[in-house]
Amino acid sequence: MSDSIRSLRSYNPVVKTLAPVPAMIVVALSRDLWTPAAIGAIALLMLLIGGGPRGRTLFWTLAGPPLLVVLLTVSFGVWTDSARVGHTTALLEIGPFTLWSGALFTGLATGLRVAAVMLLALIAGLTTDGPDLVRSMVAHLRVPYRVGYAGFAAMRFVPRFQRDLEIIRLAHRVRGVDGARGPVATLRRYGGYAVPLLAGAMRHGDRVSLAMEARGFGAHRTRTERRRVPLRPRDAVLAAWLLAVCFVPHLSGALG
Amino acid sequence: MKTFTTRYLMACAAIGAATGVLLIPANFVGFAVSATFPLIYAAMAGV
Numbered sequence: 298m299s300d301s302i303r304s305l306r307s308y309n310p311v312v313k314t315l316a317p318v319p320a321m322i323v324v325a326l327s328r329d330l331w332t333p334a335a336i337g338a339i340a341l342l343m344l345l346i347g348g349g350p351r352g353r354t355l356f357w358t359l360a361g362p363p364l365l366v367v368l369l370t371v372s373f374g375v376w377t378d379s380a381r382v383g384h385t386t387a388l389l390e391i392g393p394f395t396l397w398s399g400a401l402f403t404g405l406a407t408g409l410r411v412a413a414v415m416l417l418a419l420i421a422g423l424t425t426d427g428p429d430l431v432r433s434m435v436a437h438l439r440v441p442y443r444v445g446y447a448g449f450a451a452m453r454f455v456p457r458f459q460r461d462l463e464i465i466r467l468a469h470r471v472r473g474v475d476g477a478r479g480p481v482a483t484l485r486r487y488g489g490y491a492v493p494l495l496a497g498a499m500r501h502g503d504r505v506s507l508a509m510e511a512r513g514f515g516a517h518r519t520r521t522e523r524r525r526v527p528l529r530p531r532d533a534v535l536a537a538w539l540l541a542v543c544f545v546p547h548l549s550g551a552l553g
Numbered sequence: 554m555k556t557f558t559t560r561y562l563m564a565c566a567a568i569g570a571a572t573g574v575l576l577i578p579a580n581f582v583g584f585a586v587s588a589t590f591p592l593i594y595a596a597m598a599g600v
Contacts (some may be wrong), residue, residue: 368588376591447562454570462574487575494571502567506560515559 302531305347305424311433312532313421316539323543324413330406332546337362337413339542340420348424358423362416366408373404427452433526442520450505458498465493 300307317340324333341362344350350358374396382399389396421430428449435445469489509515587594 365588372589372591443557443559443562447566450563451566451570454567455574458571458574487578491575494575495568498567498571499564502563503560505567506558506563509563510559 303347304349305343305420307531308424308535309433309437309526309528309532310421310425310430311437312528312536313425314430316536317417317420320539320542321414321417323546324410324417327410327546328406329546330402330409333406333409333413335545335548336542337409337416339545340413340416344416344419344423348420350423354423358419362412365412365415366405369408369411370401370404373407374401377403429524429526432522432524436522436526437528443515446509446514450502454498454501457501458494461497462490462494465490 305313320336320340324336327333341358344358348358375394377397377400379395379397379400382397382403385397385399385402387395388398388401431445431448431452434440434448435442469486474486474489583594583597586597
């Protein structure tokens with residue numbers, strides 16, 4: 298893990314997860330274009346400078362938000378109730394359908410809000426290791442370590458259950474269970490996968506809990522960790538910066 | 554927290570992880586549908 302102050306990976310995972318929440322609330326409650334656009338741009342810059350994304354991650358970090366904004370703008374342009382935006386300019390008329398400028402504005406504002414919240418969430422999402430987040434929650438948020446370790450276990454279960462699902466899927470296919478196509482058949486097929494997968498998952502959870510208790514897990518109130526995730530002054534600076542970002546909307550008034 | 558046995562916690566973890574694995578395709582479909590056809594997404598969320 299890089300310990301450079303510029304790398305977001307070197308900051309405390311709990312701070313990275315919780316500090317953007319006030320900015321997310323400000324973005325979600327905003328109704329103008331400036332607030333989500335400015336906060337989203339700041340979050341994107343932080344990700345590009347501090348996250349160091351590469352390859353496909355870099356491509357989707359840069360291309361994903363604009364694509365989402367365009368998609369939501371067009372989608373809202375089509376779906377917004379015309380009675381609510383009928384007083385705005387009609388941009389296009391195709392038969393009974395009219396595209397109103399007010400509908401596009403609503404879509405653009407919504408798209409920017411969704412993209413900004415997504416980018417703020419990615420600050421932690423792209424730069425945090427799951428087990429480190431759990432360790433930090435146990436150490437700094439006083440989450441009971443037994444609950445934290447259930448979170449650890451859940452992360453470790455995922456690849457195993459993906460393999461189990463693949464085996465169940467192949468077994469159903471060999472037996473020719475519901476080979477039909479279409480969304481309804483797919484739903485029914487997945488319903489058929491759910492029962493054996495969940496039954497196997499609970500059996501595995503049982504075995505893991507027995508193995509953990511056999512090794513003395515949960516015998517003591519506290520537990521020491523081999524790997525520590527410290528809280529440092531740089532985390533306070535990051536939290537203060539992300540709180541300061543909440544005041545960006547007021548800048549538009551100050552700048553006139 | 555003592556009332557939650559390890560078996561109970563691991564069962565919760567297993568159910569959560571298995572449900573998540575099952576719903577991975579639904580998340581992709583849901584994201585695309587919510588952005589393009591919000592009314593269909595409402596029905597999907599209801600189901």
